[in-house]
Amino acid sequence: MEINAFYQKIKSLHRTDRTILVGIDGLGGAGKSTIADELLHMLEEAGDPAVLLHMDDLIHPRCVRYNAEYPEWECYYDLQWRYDLLLSKILHPVRSGQSVDTVLEFYQLADDSYQLRTVQIPVGSIVIVEGIFLQRKELAGMFDLTAYVDVPEEVRLQRVLKRDGYIGNSSEIQAKYERRYFPAERYYVQECDPASSADLIL
Numbered sequence: 001m002e003i004n005a006f007y008q009k010i011k012s013l014h015r016t017d018r019t020i021l022v023g024i025d026g027l028g029g030a031g032k033s034t035i036a037d038e039l040l041h042m043l044e045e046a047g048d049p050a051v052l053l054h055m056d057d058l059i060h061p062r063c064v065r066y067n068a069e070y071p072e073w074e075c076y077y078d079l080q081w082r083y084d085l086l087l088s089k090i091l092h093p094v095r096s097g098q099s100v101d102t103v104l105e106f107y108q109l110a111d112d113s114y115q116l117r118t119v120q121i122p123v124g125s126i127v128i129v130e131g132i133f134l135q136r137k138e139l140a141g142m143f144d145l146t147a148y149v150d151v152p153e154e155v156r157l158q159r160v161l162k163r164d165g166y167i168g169n170s171s172e173i174q175a176k177y178e179r180r181y182f183p184a185e186r187y188y189v190q191e192c193d194p195a196s197s198a199d200l201i202l
Contacts, residue, residue, distance in 0.1 A: 026149030029156030055131025073183035
């Protein structure tokens with residue numbers, strides 16, 4: 001499905017008396033952020049109230065997500081994300097019909113710290129959440145519409161080799177993906193079958 005068709009699907013669900021939750025799922029380097037940014041721009045251009053949240057802003061500090069007691073891929077899958085924060089502050093209130101006016105801790109990669117930001121979601125908004133693993137059991141039933149960005153692993157690897165220079169050189173980036181990220185992604189695909197479970201494939 002093309003992004004314009006995805007946009008029209010979102011528009012067809014939009015109501016002024018109810019906030020809708022849209023999940024953009026996909027594995028590392030699939031292009032989730034690019035698609036989410038484009039959708040946000042399209043919605044804002046149309047005058048629709050829209051909010052975009054990135055799961056990469058909602059992660060645990062290094063001391064939690066790099067736990068030497070577990071293999072790195074398990075840390076990434078089980079200890080990386082602050083699902084409790086997303087659920088309690090955003091998803092549960094929205095699902096119960098409430099507006100949201102809250103302060104969230106947004107993670108800052110540069111110094112492993114958090115910055116407080118206010119998030120406001122009036123009733124009738126369109127909330128886009130983009131990130132990896134959005135169809136795992138912790139988030140089941142939370143989204144009104146879920147898209148899965150399906151891109152082969154070899155293509156995604158070439159993208160992250162160009163993107164993730166903060167990890168190191170190309171060999172170091174690939175080694176980390178083979179050690180930490182790819183095994184967790186493969187486990188997610190096996191356990192949750194995200195391509196089949198999503199409402200739409202991009």
